[in-house]
Amino acid sequence: MTGSAESTDVLIIGSGFGGSIPAYHLAAGGARVLVLERGPWLAAEEFDHDLRLGTSSTRVFEFVVGQGMSVLSGNCVGGGSVVYFAAMPRAPRFVFERQGSIGHRLWPAAITRDALEPWYERVEEALPISPASWDTTTYAGGLWAAACDHAGRTCNPVPAAVDSDLCTNCNWMMSGCRFDAKRSLLLNYLPAALEHGAEIRPLHEVQQITRLADGGYRVHYNTVDEVDYRVVTGGGTVDAKVVIVAAGAGATPVILQRSEPALGTMPHAVGRYFSGNGERLNTAVIDEDKARDLLGLDRGDGRAYEAYQIGRGPTVASWDRLDGSRPEFERYSLEQLYFPPGLGTVLAQVPGADGPSWFGPGKKELLRDWKSWLTIFTMSEDDNEGVFGAPPPTGNANRFSQQMFGFGTISYEPTENTLRGWEKSDADVREILEKDGLAEVLPWTNDVIGAYTVHPLASCRIGDDPATSALDDRHELRGHPGIFVTDGSAVPAGLTVNPAFTIAALAERAVPGIVAALRERGVQVAYGAPSPSGAAGGRRATREFARAAGL
Amino acid sequence: MEESSAERAPDVRTLTLEAFADTVIPGEKRWPGDRAIAGVSIGGGSVQAGALAVLEMPEGGMAPALDDVVAALNVHAEHHRDRVGLPTNEEVPPFTALPWADRTAVLNELTAVGHPEKELWTGLALFCYMAFDTGAHLPTTEALATGHPGLTLMRFQTPDTDGLWRFPDYSYRRPLSKLHPDTLENGSLK
Ligand SMILES: Cc1cc2nc3c(=O)[nH]c(=O)nc-3n(C[C@H](O)[C@H](O)[C@H](O)COP(=O)(O)OP(=O)(O)OC[C@H]3O[C@@H](n4cnc5c(N)ncnc54)[C@H](O)[C@@H]3O)c2cc1C
Numbered sequence: 001m002t003g004s005a006e007s008t009d010v011l012i013i014g015s016g017f018g019g020s021i022p023a024y025h026l027a028a029g030g031a032r033v034l035v036l037e038r039g040p041w042l043a044a045e046e047f048d049h050d051l052r053l054g055t056s057s058t059r060v061f062e063f064v065v066g067q068g069m070s071v072l073s074g075n076c077v078g079g080g081s082v083v084y085f086a087a088m089p090r091a092p093r094f095v096f097e098r099q100g101s102i103g104h105r106l107w108p109a110a111i112t113r114d115a116l117e118p119w120y121e122r123v124e125e126a127l128p129i130s131p132a133s134w135d136t137t138t139y140a141g142g143l144w145a146a147a148c149d150h151a152g153r154t155c156n157p158v159p160a161a162v163d164s165d166l167c168t169n170c171n172w173m174m175s176g177c178r179f180d181a182k183r184s185l186l187l188n189y190l191p192a193a194l195e196h197g198a199e200i201r202p203l204h205e206v207q208q209i210t211r212l213a214d215g216g217y218r219v220h221y222n223t224v225d226e227v228d229y230r231v232v233t234g235g236g237t238v239d240a241k242v243v244i245v246a247a248g249a250g251a252t253p254v255i256l257q258r259s260e261p262a263l264g265t266m267p268h269a270v271g272r273y274f275s276g277n278g279e280r281l282n283t284a285v286i287d288e289d290k291a292r293d294l295l296g297l298d299r300g301d302g303r304a305y306e307a308y309q310i311g312r313g314p315t316v317a318s319w320d321r322l323d324g325s326r327p328e329f330e331r332y333s334l335e336q337l338y339f340p341p342g343l344g345t346v347l348a349q350v351p352g353a354d355g356p357s358w359f360g361p362g363k364k365e366l367l368r369d370w371k372s373w374l375t376i377f378t379m380s381e382d383d384n385e386g387v388f389g390a391p392p393p394t395g396n397a398n399r400f401s402q403q404m405f406g407f408g409t410i411s412y413e414p415t416e417n418t419l420r421g422w423e424k425s426d427a428d429v430r431e432i433l434e435k436d437g438l439a440e441v442l443p444w445t446n447d448v449i450g451a452y453t454v455h456p457l458a459s460c461r462i463g464d465d466p467a468t469s470a471l472d473d474r475h476e477l478r479g480h481p482g483i484f485v486t487d488g489s490a491v492p493a494g495l496t497v498n499p500a501f502t503i504a505a506l507a508e509r510a511v512p513g514i515v516a517a518l519r520e521r522g523v524q525v526a527y528g529a530p531s532p533s534g535a536a537g538g539r540r541a542t543r544e545f546a547r548a549a550g551l
Numbered sequence: 552m553e554e555s556s557a558e559r560a561p562d563v564r565t566l567t568l569e570a571f572a573d574t575v576i577p578g579e580k581r582w583p584g585d586r587a588i589a590g591v592s593i594g595g596g597s598v599q600a601g602a603l604a605v606l607e608m609p610e611g612g613m614a615p616a617l618d619d620v621v622a623a624l625n626v627h628a629e630h631h632r633d634r635v636g637l638p639t640n641e642e643v644p645p646f647t648a649l650p651w652a653d654r655t656a657v658l659n660e661l662t663a664v665g666h667p668e669k670e671l672w673t674g675l676a677l678f679c680y681m682a683f684d685t686g687a688h689l690p691t692t693e694a695l696a697t698g699h700p701g702l703t704l705m706r707f708q709t710p711d712t713d714g715l716w717r718f719p720d721y722s723y724r725r726p727l728s729k730l731h732p733d734t735l736e737n738g739s740l741k
Contacts, residue, residue, distance in 0.1 A: 049691065049692075049710060049714065049715050050690055050691045050692070051685040051686065051687060051691045051694075052686075052687060052689060052690050052691065053605075053608055053610040053611060053687045053688070054610045055690075058610070065670070088738070089738070089739045090737075090739035090740070092740050093740075093741065131736065131737055131738035132738055134722075134724065134725055134726045134727065135722060135723065135724050136724075137722055137723070137727070138721050138722055139721060139722065139723060142722065142723040142727050145727035145728040146727040146728065146729050149727060149728035149729065153728070154728055154729045154730055154731045154732075155727070155728040155729075155730075156730050156731055156734055156738070157738065158738065159737060159738035159739060168715075168716070168717035168718065168719075169717070169718040169719075169721040170715065170717055170718065171716070171718075172716060178715060199622070213554075219572055230612075234683060280578040295727075297723060298723075299720070299723070300720075307721075308709050309707065309718075310708075310718040310720075310721050311718070313719055319731045319740055320731065324733075340685075341684040341685045341701075341702070341705065341707070342681050342684060342685040342687070344675060345684050346680050346681070346684075355659065356659055356662070356663075358578065358680075359574070359575045359658070359676060360574075360576075360577070360655065361577050361591055361592050362577075363576065364576050364577065364592055364596065364683075364704070367683075367684060367701070367704060367705050368704055368705070370705040370706065371706050373616075393647060399612075400612045400674075401610060401611050401612035402609065402610045402611075402612065403610065405611075405612065407670070417737065447663075447664050448662070448673055448677075449673070478583070
C-alpha cells in the first residue's frame with residue numbers, strides 16, 4: 001500500500017442529512033469517522049441578517065446554473081439543513097408506488113411508506129420535528145389557507161423542525177438561523193457525532209475516490225480558501241475502509257463520475273434520472289381590500305395582510321392534489337413560501353405584460369407591492385429527466401463568484417409529463433388566488449436560468465433494477481462494495497412534498513447496512529445508539545429492522 | 552446625491568454599464584442631460600441602487616470581464632442601430648445612444664432562450680437586478696438607513712436596534728381552512 005499517511009474506518013463526504021446521520025451512528029457505535037465538508041463551519045452568531053455578497057447569505061449557499069436547471073443547496077457544515085426552511089412532511093403513500101416513465105415501480109420492493117415509518121420516527125425524535133398549529137402559522141400562511149378555503153380547498157399547517165419558542169419569524173432562515181430556533185444538524189446529529197469522536201473538516205472539497213489493493217478506498221480532496229472558494233489552498237488524501245458519499249444530489253454523481261477512470265465502470269444511473277422534485281413557483285400580488293372583504297383577514301391594526309416579509313419560509317400547504325387515485329405526474333402540493341429579495345424576486349413576472357417581464361419598468365412597479373406578495377411553491381412529479389455531463393475540473397461546478405454562483409454540468413429538458421404537472425398546478429394556483437379578484441398571479445419564468453430546484457434528488461438512486469438504479473436497497477453503489485450513497489441523490493424520484501425528512505429517514509435506514517459492511521471489514525462497531533437527544537423511542541421502533549440486518 | 556455633468560467625466564465603461572443597468576430596472580435622470588439613464592421611471596433604478604458597485608465587487612466575479620462585456624455590448628448595439636436604421640451618434644457609446652425602447656429590444660434579444668451569449672448577458676442583468684432589490688454591495692442595515700432606492704421602494708422593514716429582524720406579531724392565530732381529511736396527528740398525510 002502506498003502513500004496516504006492518514007486513514008480512518010469511515011470517510012464521509014458532505015455533512016448534510018445524508019452525511020451527519022451516519023456520522024453520528026457510526027461514531028457512537030465505535031467506528032473512526034472523518035467527515036470532509038467543502039463549505040465553512042459557522043455558528044449561530046455568524047448567521048447574518050444581511051443581503052450583502054460575502055455574508056452568510058452567500059457563504060453557506062450554492063447556486064449552480066446548468067442547462068435548463070439551476071440547483072440551489074447548502075455549502076457548509078450541516079449542509080442543506082443550515083439553509084433549509086425546515087418544513088418536514090412525510091412523503092405521501094402513493095409516492096412509493098410511482099413508476100415514472102419506466103413501467104415498473106421505482107422504489108425498491110423493501111421500501112414502502114409503512115416500512116419507512118419507524119425511520120421517520122427516529123428522525124422526528126432526533127431533530128426534533130413538531131406538528132404545526134394555526135397559532136404558529138404566519139400571516140402569509142394564513143392568507144394562503146384562507147384563500148384555499150374560499151376556493152373550496154383544504155390547507156394544512158406543515159410540520160416543521162423549528163422551535164417556535166425561539167423563532168422570531170425574521171424570515172432570514174436561508175442565511176442560517178441566528179436564534180438557533182431552526183433545528184439544523186448543527187444542533188443534534190453533528191454535535192452528538194463530535195461527542196463520540198467523529199472529526200469534521202470544513203473547507204475540504206473531495207474530488208475523487210480511488211481504489212486500494214486491500215479493498216479499501218482512497219479519498220482525494222482539495223482544501224479551499226475560506227473566502228474565495230475558487231482558490232485551492234492545498235490538498236491531500238485519506239484512506240478508508242468504507243466511504244459514504246453524501247455531497248447532495250447536485251454533487252455526489254459528479255464525484256463518482258470523476259472517480260470512474262480509477263474505480264471502474266459506474267452504474268448507468270450515476271448522473272442520470274435527476275429530479276428537481278418537480279418544482280415550480282407562482283407569485284401573486286394580493287389585493288389588500290379583497291383580503292379583508294373576501295377572506296375576513298385583519299392583523300388587528302387595520303391591515304389585512306402586507307406581511308410577505310414576516311415569517312419563516314413555508315408554514316402551510318394545500319394537499320388536495322396529493323391523491324393517489326389521480327394519474328401519475330398530476331399530483332402535487334401547493335405550499336406557501338418566502339424567498340428573500342434577489343433569489344425570491346428576480347424570476348417573478350409581471351401579470352398582463354407582453355414579452356419578457358422579469359426586468360423593466362413593470363417589474364419595478366411589481367416590486368412596489370412586494371409587501372403584498374404571496375409565493376406558492378409547487379412540488380410535483382417530474383420525469384427524472386436530468387442528466388449530468390462530463391465533470392468540471394474540480395467540485396461540481398465551475399465557480400464564477402467567490403461564493404455561491406457557478407456553472408454546472410446538469411442538463412434538464414422537461415418532458416410533456418413534467419410540463420403537464422406544472423401547467424395543472426399553475427392553473428390550480430390561479431383558480432384559487434384569482435377567484436373573485438383576490439390576486440393577480442403569474443408563474444416564475446423558466447426562460448432566464450431554466451427550471452430551478454432547492455430539492456435536487458435521484459441522481460444516484462436506489463432501486464431493485466440495476467439498469468435504472470445506481471444503488472441497491474442498502475444504498476451500496478452497484479459494483480463498488482464499501483461505497484454507500486445516503487443523500488438526496490439516493491431518493492428514486494420526486495416526492496411531491498419537501499424531501500429532507502424522507503432523505504433523513506432513508507439515511508437512518510441505511511445505517512445498519514453500513515455497520516454490517518464495516519464489521520465484514522473487521523471494524524468493531526455497534527449499532528443501536530439512542531437519539532442524539534438521548535431519547536430511545538426511535539431505537540426501540542427500529543430494533544426489528546436491525547435484527548433483520550443481522551445486527 | 553446631486554452631481555453635475557461637469558464633475559463627472561463619464562467614460563465609455565461607466566456610460567455603457569449604467570445604460571444597461573437602467574434598462575434592467577429604470578430610474579429617473581440624475582441631472583438634466585444624464586445620458587446613461589433614459590429617464591423612463593420616477594425614482595431611483597438600478598443605477599442609483601448601486602449596480603456599478605455590485606458589478607465591480609470582487610465577490611461577484613464579474614469585474615474582470617467588464618471591459619470585454621462593454622465592448623461586446625456596444626457591438627451588439629451598433630448592429631441593432633444599423634438594422635433598425637437609427638442614426639449614428641458619436642457623443643456617447645452605441646448602447647447608450649439607443650433610445651430606451653431599443654435598449655430594451657437589445658436586452659431582450661441577448662437574454663432570449665437560444666441566444667449563444669445568453670449566459671453572459673443574463674448574468675450581467677442579474678447582477679444589475681440584484682443591486683436594485685438587495686443592495687448586494689452594502690450591509691442591508693446601511694442600505695436601509697441611507698434610503699437605498701430598491702429596498703425603500705419595496706418597503707423592506709427596518710431591523711431592531713441590534714441590526715436583527717424580529718416580528719413578534721406574525722400570525723392571525725386562528726384556523727383559516729379545513730384540514731385535509733387524511734391528516735394524521737403528526738401533521739403529515741396518512
Ligand atoms: C433554500 C432552501 C430551502 C429548503 N427548505 C427545505 C424545507 O423546508 N424542507 C425540506 O424538506 N427540504 C428543504 N430544502 C432541501 C434540503 O435542504 C435538502 O433536501 C437536503 O439538505 C438534502 O440533504 P443531502 O444530504 O442530500 O445534501 P445536503 O444537505 O445538500 O448536504 C450535502 C453536503 O455536501 C457538501 N459537499 C458537496 N460537495 C462536496 C465535496 N465535493 N466535498 C465535500 N463536501 C461536499 C455540501 O457543501 C453540503 O454540505 C431546502 C433547500 C434549500 C436550498
